[in-house]
Amino acid sequence: MPSPRLTxxxxVLLVRDVVTAANHYRDALGFTYERFWGEPPDFVILKRDGLHLMLTLAPRGTAIVPHWQVKSGMWNVYFWVNDVDxxxxxxxxxxxxxxxxxxxxxxxxxxFGVQDLDGYDLGFGQVR
Structure with a gap:
């Protein structure tokens, strides 16, 4: 029997507004989504090229602290790509x-890196 594998x-990123954030990821970064969960919406699964990124609503009054605010130059999410240019x-x-x-x-x-509406840094890289 084969060993279990991660596939x-x-x-998961905490956001201030799930719908606004999801639409930003769709429009600026080419992600898609099929639906929102919760009423009002508090969760979404974004997809692009077979990869997923989840957004969930941060509780009201919760500070959102992107990694770069704790350690300079650090991303919250990093994606490996086949054509970074x-x-x-x-x-x-x-x-x-x-x-x-x-x-x-x-x-x-x-x-290169981008920043989303909640201040998260996302890195995109290709091995040279």
Whole structure:
């Protein structure tokens, strides 16, 4: 019998407004979603290229603290991609907020970062 394997993962981000955040991910980053859960909406699963990202409503009054506010330059989510240059151009065309531009990093990755409406940094990189 084969050993159990992990087959995928999905990061979960706390957001101030699930619908507004989901629509931003759709419009600026090309994610899709099928439905919201809760009334009013408090959860959504975003999809792009077979990967998932979940957004859930932060309780009212809860501080949202993106990782970069705790450790400089740290992302909340990082995606490996097969054509980082084309993705960067797509995100620019969509009007995404580019946090840091496309560049070659000393750790052997060509990458860039974006920031979402709640201040989370998302990195996108391709091994060189």
């Amino acid at each position: 995928s993962s999905a990061s 084309a993705l960067f151009a797509e995100f620019q065309q969509r009007g995404a907020k580019i946090d840091y531009g496309l560049g070659n990093k000393p750790y052997g990755v060509r990458e």
